[in-house]
Amino acid sequence: MHHVVRRPFLRQILHRSYSMSLPYATEKQVAVAAVRRACHLTSSVFNKLVKNETLTKGDKSPVTVGDYAAQAVISTILHHAFPSDFIVGEEDAAELREESGAGLRDRIIALANEALTGELGLGDNVEWGIGPGQEKTTEQLLDAIDRGNHPGGRTGRMWTIDPIDGTKGFLRGEQYAVCLSLIVDAQVQLGVIGCPNLLVDPAEPDLGRGVIFVAAKGHGAEQMRLSGANPTPLKIPSILPSEFSFLESVEAAHSSHSFNDRVSTLLNITHSPVRMDSQAKYGCLARGQGAAYLRMPTGVGYREKIWDHAPGTILVEEAGGVVTDSRGLPLDFGLGRTLGENFGVIAGGLGVHARVLEAVQTAGTEQEAKAKA
Numbered sequence: 001m002h003h004v005v006r007r008p009f010l011r012q013i014l015h016r017s018y019s020m021s022l023p024y025a026t027e028k029q030v031a032v033a034a035v036r037r038a039c040h041l042t043s044s045v046f047n048k049l050v051k052n053e054t055l056t057k058g059d060k061s062p063v064t065v066g067d068y069a070a071q072a073v074i075s076t077i078l079h080h081a082f083p084s085d086f087i088v089g090e091e092d093a094a095e096l097r098e099e100s101g102a103g104l105r106d107r108i109i110a111l112a113n114e115a116l117t118g119e120l121g122l123g124d125n126v127e128w129g130i131g132p133g134q135e136k137t138t139e140q141l142l143d144a145i146d147r148g149n150h151p152g153g154r155t156g157r158m159w160t161i162d163p164i165d166g167t168k169g170f171l172r173g174e175q176y177a178v179c180l181s182l183i184v185d186a187q188v189q190l191g192v193i194g195c196p197n198l199l200v201d202p203a204e205p206d207l208g209r210g211v212i213f214v215a216a217k218g219h220g221a222e223q224m225r226l227s228g229a230n231p232t233p234l235k236i237p238s239i240l241p242s243e244f245s246f247l248e249s250v251e252a253a254h255s256s257h258s259f260n261d262r263v264s265t266l267l268n269i270t271h272s273p274v275r276m277d278s279q280a281k282y283g284c285l286a287r288g289q290g291a292a293y294l295r296m297p298t299g300v301g302y303r304e305k306i307w308d309h310a311p312g313t314i315l316v317e318e319a320g321g322v323v324t325d326s327r328g329l330p331l332d333f334g335l336g337r338t339l340g341e342n343f344g345v346i347a348g349g350l351g352v353h354a355r356v357l358e359a360v361q362t363a364g365t366e367q368e369a370k371a372k373a
């Protein structure tokens with residue numbers, strides 16, 4: 001491993017002692033740095049986004065230059081830091097390699113290089129391929145996007161990247177998230193969720209927006225500013241918030257609003273659900289905003305993707321909560337790029353989760369009976 005030998009002596013020692021206190025300490029540092037750069041990229045691109053910079057994918061969902069450029073940046077950093085790790089990323093560069101994709105491609109390459117070559121911040125390392133002068137070629141960046149093509153599976157080290165989760169929220173100027181996780185032998189070890197548009201503290205709007213949530217297996221969950229300042233541990237309160245409300249998708253096509261209504265009625269919940277795009281919902285839950293996140297499928301066919309739930313799941317679990325499918329089974333991140341047969345997602349604090357699960361099962365039985373009648 002020549003890159004370890006090249007490490008200056010003092011840094012080797014620092015690196016080792018830090019690693020002993022937290023497994024995956026270097027991974028955490030790299031992941032936070034990558035998400036931070038991608039968050040700056042996506043928020044600056046939003047202000048400059050023009051109509052023809054968004055494509056519609058085969059599944060009818062939108063993808064913007066921001067999604068592609070952010071995946072290129074994160075994947076490049078991961079590849080420099082951990083060259084033998086696999087990546088399961090949402091986007092691929094096929095359309096950008098076509099002649100018709102040239103305009104979009106040039107814009108994406110410029111955005112990615114601007115983000116990669118930005119000044120080094122606290123904790124950043126030139127060995128991760130970042131900093132002034134570290135421009136990449138078009139080919140290198142398209143390959144970086146395509147390195148996200150790993151099929152996933154039961155064994156090995158792999159990262160999941162969702163460069164913009166909640167692209168529809170991003171396009172509306174509302175919530176979205178830059179999401180990264182490390183999965184080792186199908187267990188999520190690390191999750192990082194960057195939310196550029198989320199209030200730092202909903203009780204103090206003056207503190208502004210821009211939060212990164214981080215969780216490491218067995219080491220808790222925290223929230224920090226985009227800059228890395230003010231790291232604060234997160235714990236889901238064990239008593240129910242006085243206003244029990246569900247967190248749910250804005251988009252009715254992504255999860256069933258009517259099913260959630262029925263579950264709310266069964267639980268005598270009177271407050272309307274809080275609708276929010278992306279894994280920002282998991283972040284809010286982890287910091288005690290909203291009592292549960294319920295995501296039941298709307299119809300046939302859609303399989304949830306691992307990059308949409310791995311970071312959020314470890315965040316909620318490390319904040320003391322529980323995440324399962326609608327049968328109460330843990331989400332299985334070892335089945336490939338999707339969650340396979342895991343049907344629906346329920347996330348909540350320890351006691352709340354059990355009550356919601358029960359109500360979900362009652363509502364599910366009712367629904368089946370109705371369908372048979």
Ligand SMILES: Nc1ncnc2c1ncn2[C@@H]1O[C@H](COP(=O)(O)O)[C@@H](O)[C@H]1OP(=O)(O)O
Pocket residue numbers: 061062090162164165166167168169248249250251253254255276277278279302308
């Ligand atoms: N038909 C669908 N059912 C459930 N989720 C979907 C569907 N289509 C896209 N998604 C994905 O749902 C997630 C966002 O859901 P929400 O914001 O409603 O919680 C995103 O990952 C989005 O992809 P994307 O990452 O492309 O935005």
Ligand SMILES: [Mg+2]
Pocket residue numbers: 061062063090167
């Ligand atoms: Mg998408």
Ligand SMILES: [Mg+2]
Pocket residue numbers: 162164165166307308
């Ligand atoms: Mg997503």
Ligand SMILES: [Mg+2]
Pocket residue numbers: 067090162163164165166167
């Ligand atoms: Mg996405």
